[in-house]
Amino acid sequence: MKHGWVGGLVTTATVTHATPAGFLAQSDKRDDEEGIATQYLERAIQVYLGGGYRFFDPALRSDKKDLLSGFREKGYAVLRSRDELLSQKSDKPLFGTFSESHIPYTVDHLNDPALLRSIPTLAEMTTAALTRLEHTGQGFLLQVEGAKIDHAAHVNDAPGLVRDQIAFDDAIGVALRFQAEHPDTLVVVTTDHGNSNPGLFGQGDGYGDSDKLFSKVGRMSRSYSAISGDWYADMTIGELTSLIHDGTGIELSASEAGLVLDAIRSHGPNPYTYQNAAIPTLASILANHTAVSWGGTSHTGDYVTLTAQGPGASSLPSLLINTDLNAFYRKCMARA
Ligand SMILES: [Zn+2]
Incomplete structure (x- = not known):
């Protein structure tokens, strides 16, 4: 990451899953989430919020390594519940994992009072991440993933998909409100592939x-x-x-x-x-x-949404090969 910039990862999958890990870790195997978790402690970016505490908790890891204590020793607020996240001040970096594996579908979350109490929404995690990143006073790169949309599409789960799309839209709303107050922020909304063609x-x-x-x-x-x-x-x-x-x-x-x-x-x-x-x-x-x-249960070759708001947005071509997005991000960061 550019010198002086800080980073954050927010997802409804395990925080060590492919999309967040693609921004931070290097591994031959996407499924080596314990190894990726160990790299996360070494990389020590400002915000990790999502699911997957089994890859950090010594009682659940195969090597019994205590990564949670490792994060505490590095000064992180180590969070396990929605209440802890919402009451957290912005003075510490955040490490929050709110379920053992992926976070439940939003439709199940909304209809279960216990889950509502224990697990934050994607929009709430996005707000907490932005609050912390802004507090550092440094430039930042935050990735927010609405991961359960993909999971729902893989099994043709209509209520799973629709409610998680809405939850992702709420998180985009948080980002756009931040962008309106901080016009030097670039917000990019996209996905890496289509899925199952609902x-x-x-x-x-x-x-x-x-x-x-x-x-x-x-x-x-x-x-x-x-x-x-x-x-x-x-x-x-x-x-x-x-x-x-x-x-x-x-x-x-x-x-x-x-x-x-x-x-x-x-x-x-x-x-x-x-x-x-x-x-x-x-x-x-x-x-x-x-x-x-639905058309199937796997990723598709469709064109997907790519849209942006903020400095650099007008230089985003209307059609782009997905791997070229990396060069676009680098160009924007170099200009910032
Ligand atoms: Zn997928």
Whole structure:
């Protein structure tokens, strides 16, 4: 990092996951999150906020190394809960991990009072990061990742995806308000790839039902992934129907629920190999009720959003190969 600049990483994945680690660590293996965690203690940037305390906690690490004490000794506020984050002053660098692995989906977070108390939102983590970074009085690079959007898309989880997109949008709002007060800040919003191509499809006469069907996603109280944590191969069609109804508000017919049950028992009916799993099968069936359907369960080659506000934004080309973004960041930092 440019001399005199400080840094921060905020994510809803494990803080050692690929996207944050790509900004700070060097490793042959993206899955070596314990090794990446050790590098984080050595790099000692100003802010680490996200999930993944199992890679730092001596009781959970395979080598029993106590990285949490290491951060404390370096003067960090070591945080484990939303309350601790919100009451934290800006006088210390921040190390906060709020779940053992990835942070739960926003839709599950919003509907669980215990999770609401224990885990901050992405916008709250972004606010805390900016407050600390501003306090240092130095130039800074902060990366904020709405990681669960990708996770939701991989399993075709519509309520997971939509609520985490909104949570990411809230975090963009925090960044843009900071930018308005600090016009020398450049905010870039982008992603590294598309995923699974969700779409709102025309349904009903003259496609007139789509909006009404899509609004059902907004009323769902659980991610499909959380629902899948409670289903099992031996359950009856009736038990499965009520489990899905409790989480989504949608009553499947016996034949629809039977297809999901087949997929849970590993005889998935989906002819596209990549969607031949239980949650994407549930998503395919729920597409009849929500008008939200998907193209697959993997990353895609689509053009993606790239937008910016602040100094340098006007020099950002409208089309850019993703790896060239690194050169753009370097140019902006050199000018700052
Ligand atoms: Zn992915």
